[in-house]
Every structure is written in structure tokens, then in C-alpha cells.
Amino acid sequence: MEDQRTPADVARLISKTVDQLKQSHLHTQLQKAAEVEVGRAAIRVSDVKTEVVKGLINSGWERKLRNMVYQHMQKESPTKHHLAPAEHNKEPLTYLRKAQVNWEKRILKSLNSMCTELGVPLARRRPEKEQREVLVKWSELGTDEPDLSAFRPVYAPKDFLDVLVSLKNPNMNTADDANVFAMWGIMQVPLQVKNLQQLRLEYSDLTINQCQTGVEDSAEINMDQFQQDRIKLAKKVLASDHCPLAQEFAKKGIPQGYRAELWQLILGLHFSDEDALYYEHLKAYVLEHDLLVDSLIYKDVKLTATNDDQYFVFEDVLYQVLLPFSRDTSILRCFEQSSATPAKSYIRGRLGDNDFAVMYPPSGVIPFHGFTMYVATLCYLYNDPVSIYFVFRELYTRYFFRLHAISSHPEGIVSLCVLFEKTLQAVEPQLFFHLKQIGCQPLRIAFRWLIRAFAGYLASDQVLSLWDKVLAYDSVEIIAILAAAIFSYRKTNLLQVKNLQAAEAVMVDVTTISVVPLLQMFLFTK
């Protein structure tokens, strides 16, 4: 991508990064490390500065600083202009911004009506006795189940899709039906997405002549040897503590035994004592207050993971991650870059008075049906809820929050849908046309995969190897490509179906899919 930053932009970026650094834990750690360096006896006053810098390099602190700056730059959106109004930074296209606002109103309305119907408050303080009870059964919250029959998920992926397909750019002239650019799909938003050629260039590491971790196909090459080499390389990358290197390594897949650590390196997570303390705080908030969203979370876990033969064993862990997540106000920060705005709730009797407004829930995230599965996938990598919590929070604030907000962002769900339809149409026009003819729009089937980043739809190890690519390329595009690839893979069967139900039946079970070979085949052999 072309970098259009002016020197002034760069200066602003630097100052912002430095500000962030100063607030971080790393800053104090660096200071301490520098003090240690100064304390060395052999340093002359005249070269304190050079010696300290040298010392920090040797002790690995400089590498940590570099990683942190790199991660910060990745998160910083490059298109932002400092003079643009805040709402423009959130979402530059007015009609999308409006659509998002309406969508949020709808969610809020349904949340409020649930409150009134069931006569439950949005939040209530737990009495002391109840707090103790919750604490005692903290690690087995799944066992005694509150009556949730009256609760229902606030929205399901299908509801959200209906909103997305109704999006229309008011400036677009659609009067001309013979438009050569007409799409066969249902997305009508003209967003720019990568074409097949650009995708092939971007994902050139996946070409079929390249060996990949997690693919055991070629008989000629000694795969055992290759896997051994990958493991050796993984150890080296970990030893280097080098974030971009880890990302580069991840492009060819990470062996499951090293995934947990390499993901931590890529995401810049260290699991310090401060993190553990932070988690304990969130847990205390959960104990203090009972929120309506807690019931929604319960309900979602019970509806999804509890009945899933891959994830049911983690049910209790999921509550320990999802409940504190709803209390974490640091997640609000991702709304600065998102078209979405957290819902507000007012203290009783002060409706509309912003001084008495609080974000609801504190994290600003209202879970949809299936939200749980993002977390469930991670249970195959980390054993304790605290680690899962921080990895999930990082993934959510980097990627997943864009999968359920209406925006024009290239990583957002709208772009993802457009990318899916365009790619499928370009690669498999016959299949697409057939499905369209029988009234079965591919996106109607694929959307549930996209919004959940395939979590819970593929075999657990396959979701993880898909997310390897997301981290490696720092993009969720690959998810849309995989969705199109699955259609292409099941083409023979799909061409025989005559209606939507039959097509659904062909696509209902994708747990046997092998992600990487399918991506390779789809991108480079069609």
C-alpha cells in the first residue's frame, strides 16, 4: 500500500505512540532496566547515553520496545486525518454511519423491551450473600443454571445480514440495469475490495509449490523433515522475541505445539502479574453486579458451546472469560476506530442527562447469538481463563469488533461480504449463477461463517490454522476467501441442488474441511 503520510502526520503519529508508551507498563520496565544499566560500575559519565542504549539492546529491552511500536503502528489506522471530525474518523460514509446508528437503536430497543417484559433491571447490585455464592461456584458456573427460557439472543447473524443487504449508496445510479459491473450477489454497497490478482499477490506464500504446516500431501517431499524444520524454526523465532518475524513465520502456518507462544508474541501479550490483577478486578465487578447481559451470555453459551461436541468441555471456562469481558472498560477504546457507538444507560430518573450516563454494558459490547464461539476456539490453546481472556480481548479489539458493525472499513463485515461475493463470482461464475437461479444466494449461507470468523464451524485445529493467517497477514480477508473456497470445493454437489434447503444441507457440515490446502487450491489453481 502507498504511504501518503506527510511529515506532519508522521510527527503526530510519533507523538501519539510516545504518549501511549508512557502510559504502558513497558515504560516503567524500561526505566528500571535503564537504571540497572546506569548502575554498572564501568560506565563513564560522558558515555552514559550510548552505554545505556547498548545495555538495553543487549538485555533484549530494545527488542520489546520495537515490538511494541510495531504493534501500535499496526493498530493505528493510516487513513485518519487529524483535522477530520471524530465521527468522520469513525465512519467516513454518511449513509453507513446512519445505518449503524439505526441498527444500534434497534438492538437497544430490543434490549429494553426484554427488560420491561421480563421485569428485570439492566443492572443490579448483588447482596453480600449472593456475592459469596457466586465466588464459591466461580469455576463451575455452568452447573446450576438459572431459568433462561424467557431470554432470547438480542440478534442473530441472520438479522444483521438483512440489514447489510438493504444498505444502499444514495448517490449510486442504479437506473441502468444493463450495468456491466452488475453483481449477481445481494450486497449493493460499492466498496473497493481486492481482485483475484491482488489476492494472489498478497497471499503468494500460499502458492501450491510452497510447503505449509498442517498440510500433509506431497509424497515426494519428506514431510516429516519439513515439520521438524518448522519446529526448529519456531523455536528460533520465539528465542528472537521478534514480532514481525513471528508474523512472517505464521504465513506458512504454526505447529500447534508452538501456536500459543507465537500468538502471544505477535499480539504483544506477556501475561504479567499486573494482568492477573486486572483480571481479578474484573472478576470482582462481576461479583458485585448482576447485569442483564450476563443472562444473555449464559444463554449464548448454553445454546452454542454446551451443545457442541468440540467445545462442551470448556463451558465453565467460557463464563470465566465472557463475564469479565463485559465489565472491561478498556474495550471502549476500540469504538474510537469503529463506526459503532456503545449503548448508554442512565441512572434511574436521569434519562437523557449525560452526566449520569454510563456505557452499557461497561465494555460496550452486546453479544449476538454465537459470540461465545470466538472464545471457545481459544480454549484449545490456553489452559487458564486469564490467558484466554487477554488473548481474546486482543483479538477482539484488533479484528472481531469489525465483524458486527456496519462500516466501510476494508476489514469490516461489509467489505468482507463484498469480497466474498466478488471472489466467488470471479472464480466460479457458473456455480454462482446456478445458485442465484434457484434462489439461493451464497452469502445467505456463508454469512454465519464470516461473522464468527469460522469459529465453531470448522474442526478446532482448522479454525486455529485459519486464524494463523489472520494474524500473519494482519487481516480478516482470508476468511472471505475461505468461504468462497468452500463453495468452490463443494461445487459438484451444489450444481445438482434445486432449492435453498438442499443447498443448505450440502453446506451444513464443514467440519471435515482442511483450511490450508483448500485456500491454496482455490487461490492458485482455478
Place this chain on the structure above:
Amino acid sequence: MSGKKVLKYACDLDKSVTVTNFERRGWTCVGNDEDWNFYWATVQSVRNLFSVDNSYRMTDDQVVNHFPNHYELTRKDLMVKNIKRFRRDLEKEGNPLAEKDETGRYIHLDFIPVTFMLPADYNLFVEEFRKNPSSTWIMKPCGKARGIGIFLINKLSQLKKWSRDSKTNTFTAPSAKDTYVISRYIDNPLLIGGKKFDLRLYVLVTSYRPLKCYMFRLGFCRFCTVKYNASTTELDNMFVHLTNVSIQKHGDDYNQVHGGKWTVHNLKVFLEGTRGKEVTDKLFDDMHWCIVNSLKAVSGVIANDRHCFEVYGYDIIIDDNLKPWLIEVNASPSLTSTTSSDRIMKYKMINDTINVVIPPGELPDVRWNKVPAKESLGNYDLLYDEDLAQTDILAQDVKGRLTTTIPGSRAGKDRQRLAQATWK
């Protein structure tokens, strides 16, 4: 396919996974007293079949799914007896496999929890119990399955009470029905999501002398529905301790969709992800090691009838040091399907078993060398083949350090390990 000879089968169990398998192959059903080629029988029928009073004589084109005296392996007390004897014999030979550490434990063959027969070994048990009075023990009746009659104790008084209650007549010798085994309870099981589980692995044996056995890849973990709690107050809550589906099914939290079953593949992904590849591989190697040795322990006493093959259900518990413990072996693992994926798995198991024991497209032939083609193995992996292991050791002797392993065969690793162990 010549199509001239249609294979005839007999089946005692009217389970859909077996019958659909036979029918899909176009086999014809006959009664068990007719001239079947393939008989999926209950253990009782096989006992009758081989009993001396029976006039039925089997021909070369007949196979049956149990060995006549499989109970040497599958009855709790006999299995323990045989394994103990196996270890003693190796020790007498001076075999390095029977090496012990300073506390008197076998280093390589310590794969079953300390076990005694009751009432026969009562005094030995008391001696062992007194060494470690806070330990928990599990009592199991020898001749029963599916968790029936099992209870836990942690005080001698509980045992005394039990023996008082059950003893109606002290003068008759105890039969198999009222003998019990008492085993050290694995009170540090590996927990996943806070819950206890055990493994059910399927092992196919096509011959004991030479030993030829296969491991079915699609085994599963069975989870307790209730959070595990080692405290002694919950000793009588069997939902905490026993993973048997027949027990868990009655719990309030039993889930109809997955039935508390988790695939071994999932377990492997989870352990590799959270603990690393090396320890995970070691755990699976250890499990194979313990299965092969349990089979070796009985290979001398089992009547190695050429008409027989058998699929065993191995129950294994993994402790929190990732050490597997062999709990028991079942001769007729349940073919009832609790969930749809369960049915698919069991269907595949029967299908692959048939492919391994009968040469493809032919009638059974007991004179066959019982070396199936690699592509007929399906989801089975060769676990151990004594013939191959022998030739391999010879080959190693000839070629010195240049070991040739057959790619894709599980036995490669195990063989190497055996060879290494013998060299030590």
C-alpha cells in the same frame, strides 16, 4: 469380485451399526447354527461355540469376533493377575523391561494402579493401605461392567462393613461373582475444563501368537458431567468419579447432543496447544506401550484360535502428570450409539475391522497370513506386529545402525522403542 460366493454372516446383536455394515456389503444373513463365514457373536455364544460338548466344527472359511478365553484379559482380576505374572516372568529372565526403581516400582511396566483381589489378598491390601492411610481406593466387582457395583473407600472400617454385609455364608469359596478387585484410586486425574474424563480406545487383535494388533484412531474421551472434586466428602457421588456413559446418562446435566464424548483428536489438539507437542507425543506413545504390554502379558495364556479376532475397548485414565493408567479392558465394547457422531464412529469401526480381518472381496481364510494391505486399514493403525518386530530386529542386527522404518506405520516408533528398551 467373482460374485460366485456370497459371504454369509450371523449376528447375535441386533445393533444397527453391525447389521447395516453387513447388508451394505451384500452379505446374506444366516442363523448362527448354519454355515456362516462371519459371526458377530456375544461372548456367551462364543463360549458355547468352543465348549467341548459342542459338536459344531469350524472350517477354514469362518471367523468369529471373540477369542475363546478372552476373559484372561477382560476380567478385572485375571487381567491384573496376568500382568503381575508377566512382570515377574520378565524379572526372572533378567529382562531390562522389568527394571525397578529404588522404591520397588517397575520403571517401564508400572501402568496399572496397585490392585488386590478381595477377599483373597485382603491381608496384602491392609499392609499396603497402612503405608498410606489417607489414600482412596476403588472397589469393583470382577464380573460386572458399566460401573455396576462400584464404590470408593478411604477407611478400613468401610471395607469391614462391606464384608460383613455381603458375607452370607462364610463356608463356601467365593465365586467370580462376589470377588472384587480393589485398586488405588487415581485421585489426581488430568482435568479438562475442570472435569474428569477417561479414554475409550478400540484395539483390534487378529492374532496373539504372533501378536498382531491395531489401534483405532477414532477413540474418545468420556467426561463426567460434574466438576471433579478430590475431597472425601463426595466419595459417594458417582457422577463425580465414574465416567461410564451408562452412569452419566442418568445425571441431570447429561447432554443428548454430544453425550459427554470428546474425540481423541480433540484431546490431542488441546494437549499440544496447552502443553506442547513433545509431552503429547510421549503420552500417546506411553498409551500404546501400555496396550501392547497388556496384550503381551496374556498372549501366552489366550487360546490363539485362528478363527478368532477381537475388538477390545480399552479404558485408560490419564493423571495430571500425563501418565496413562490402564483401568480395564472390555471384550464387548458397547455398540449402542448415543449420538449421531457416535453412530458414524462405530459404523466405521465395524467396517474397518471387517476390512482388516477379511481380505477384500474374498471369503475369510484362516490360512491367510493376516497381513492386510495398507489401504484396507482405514482408521486403524498398526500398533504392533510381532513378525515385523522380529524381522526388524534382525534387520537392525544386519544393517547395524541403519534402521529402516516402514513409513506410515505406527509400529516403526514402537519397535524402535522396544529395541531401545532391550538394549539398555
